Amino acid sequence: MNLDASLSAPGRRARRIAGLGLLVLGVAGGVYVVRRPLMMSAPRCMAGQWHGCFDTFNGVVLMTLVALPLSALVVCALTYRRRAAGVASAWRLSLAEVGMVHGTVPFVWLILMPGAEPGVAPARVSLVPLRDLVTMGTLGITGNLLVFASLGAFAPVRFTALASLPRILALGAGCSVLVETAQYVLRLDRVSSVDDVLVNTSGAVLAGLVSRRWWRTTARAEAGRERPEPAPVG
Template sequence: MDHDIPLLPPARRTLMIALGAMALLAVAAVAYAAQRPLTARGPRHRAGAHVLFGTVDGVVLLTAAALPLAALAVWVLAHRRLGTRSAWRDSLAEVAIVYGTLPWLWMTMLPDSAPQRVNLVPLHDLFAVLASGPATATVQVGGNLLVFAAFGFFAPLRFAALASVRRVLALAAAFSALIEIAQYVLRLGRVSSVDDVLLNAVGAALAALASRRWWHRRAGNNALEKPR
């Protein structure tokens, strides 16, 4: 059974979490928009920029290259919070949410050559992918499960308002729906499918369950430390 942790304070903390997640989506959209001027300087610049910013392999390469910067960000944030018991944990969680989510958001915004379509029938696309073979199914299903996995794993550790599998599931589903809408509005040549929303949300929920022993224990410790 999933026991919700009281929101402290409810309005401001939930609003900040929502705004932060919206900022991630905004950064992904800006990154997509930035591809055009970067690829408009000539054939060589266009080819190089496209490989880095317009392909999955390029995004993976940039993500790997940014790992030292992510580690440095954790160190800087933790040292600014020295003296607090959760300085390193909170800093790691914040950076991991961004570092583990932004590349996936970027990849979801990469243009494709598939016919633009919308599917609102649950499980229709999922069954089609599963029938296409193990390799394709592993890549497609696994990729969708990982889009918000970092968010689902680390957000409950950082934010008491999200120390609930149901809240993580609901928030991941809402942001996934925004991604599918953005793909359609921007005409990226991708399939905007309800199954993507389901898989993204389930992936976040499974990740939250994987870290539950830590954030559930933290919530219990915080409750014991409250003054009576």
């Protein structure tokens, strides 16, 4: 009997439960801190009104938090379906799919939210690196780091073709350039800045480093399944 193997499974389960508990506490603490501005948008969001909910920062953040239980249910449903089909790493793949969508779409929505004079104000571009960075402030830098963080963390877990830091960097940079270009082409009265691209890409890479153990494990498992079995001797 392999005692180490028998003890490793409960240990991993305990670590997962502890990590999930810390994540829930962190989200709850963040919600408590910003509860007052979020609740300002609650009546209109609950009434399904576009103005005052989906066109405001507070409203989008509130609806993102409200949708968390639904995303959790989708993860459970996908995991159940994959396990029934005998798919390995069912929970990890399901969490990656839902996580990169739930954690990315709201930020892209906020980025593409029009300014005060969309279609009227001239399109603006800032191509000097680090010039806008000093004006972002802590909140702005943090927000830009989070834009494609979920994509950088979960995409390489779901797609083994992206399981390397250079590819995560290319993914984050490409998505950021696409969004900044959309801001310019659609004339949303927002500044398309190279610093936004740099910070967005850095966030994706940093998140990829955090989830590196997950996507390297998935990549090794995929490589093991694709490796042909040795031919029998004799």
